[in-house]
């Protein structure tokens with residue numbers, strides 16, 4: 001393994017063992033790279049999350065199906081989407097388009113897949129410092145231990161300590177974060193009236209955000225989220241007061257049965273301003289939430305965490321094999337921009353366009369409900385049967401004026417977002 005005379009703890013250290021880190025470690029170890037996957041937590045551990053994964057993940061990452069053997073996966077074929085002005089869209093598809101899983105189970109399963117591929121694991125290592133020099137990267141833990149490797153994949157989540165310590169992302173602007181106020185509650189206490197339907201509302205209660213009911217086999221995830229800048233300026237209630245009122249209103253409407261449980265409530269932040277302008281910094285590659293890989297319209301982050309993690313792992317493995325670890329970053333940035341760059345960038349534009357006037361949300365939902373060809377295209381994309389480029393061409397054809405207005409209204413990108 002020695003690339004220099006220095007003693008390394010691994011050829012590559014992956015920091016953070018969520019979907020991004022575990023996917024990166026799995027890809028690295030599968031390519032024969034000596035990989036150490038570290039996390040402050042001991043697995044299984046929970047992560048506040050709705051656990052909704054678009055079905056295309058299983059096509060893009062064929063190893064996932066085997067990894068999830070034994071995990072409770074609720075496949076959904078029915079969607080209910082609503083917006084302001086009573087706009088409603090109900091969809092039913094021939095094949096599942098969204099999979100619902102509990103993160104406590106999903107993350108443990110992907111970590112096991114990484115271990116099966118040969119990655120070594122170290123739990124309970126809480127990174128507090130990171131430093132990079134010409135030869136490698138040193139990670140220091142709260143308890144004083146240190147680890148060193150020629151390359152690090154930073155997958156340490158939305159509050160990435162590595163991003164802060166290396167000065168890559170000292171903090172997200174508040175308009176680039178969403179606060180998602182969610183509970184994952186056992187069905188004995190709270191359940192969806194229609195357990196086969198994924199319920200999503202945009203601009204709910206006039207928030208710059210969304211609300212959702214994700215029914216799982218033994219739990220239901222109910223959440224309401226909005227941009228943090230919007231929350232600061234327009235919401236006076238405490239997060240759980242808002243959640244309790246939201247659950248009560250859905251219960252009155254007949255969409256939920258039961259009551260909210262504060263003990264299951266875990267509000268948390270999501271980066272929704274697009275990927276960092278620099279997702280590679282010397283010998284450190286940022287994947288998942290640490291790099292801002294979340295869809296700004298849907299707040300879907302699991303898929304992009306796994307894809308960015310896998311791409312970070314594959315490009316790093318290739319660079320290590322060529323004995324040029326410092327070249328991994330450039331190859332990684334090329335790879336993710338080619339595969340998911342356009343959809344992540346466009347999602348930020350669409351999010352800003354829709355939230356500027358909430359009537360636009362109603363207009364888009366009403367327009368989609370009049371075009372079965374368009375809704376089919378969106379579902380095909382969710383399942384991985386249609387590329388993002390092909391979907392965009394169909395959207396241009398169906399909504400030419402909206403797409404033109406969106407392009408015209410495009411504001412200068414915020415300093416962190418990819419251009």
Ligand SMILES: Cc1cc2nc3c(=O)[nH]c(=O)nc-3n(C[C@H](O)[C@H](O)[C@H](O)COP(=O)(O)OP(=O)(O)OC[C@H]3O[C@@H](n4cnc5c(N)ncnc54)[C@H](O)[C@@H]3O)c2cc1C
Nearest residue numbers: 016018019020040049050051052127157180288289301302
């Ligand atoms: C309430 C909520 C609901 C959501 N719902 C959905 C949804 O339904 N579908 C979807 O696709 N996305 C959803 N998301 C987004 C999704 O949860 C994230 O995008 C996804 O978890 C990112 O994965 P990751 O591996 O990058 O980071 P994480 O899953 O956050 O993993 C980071 C890992 O790093 C470790 N770590 C952090 N700091 C340190 C440190 N200092 N030292 C060592 N280890 C550290 C953590 O312990 C953790 O294991 C939701 C987010 C929230 C907050």
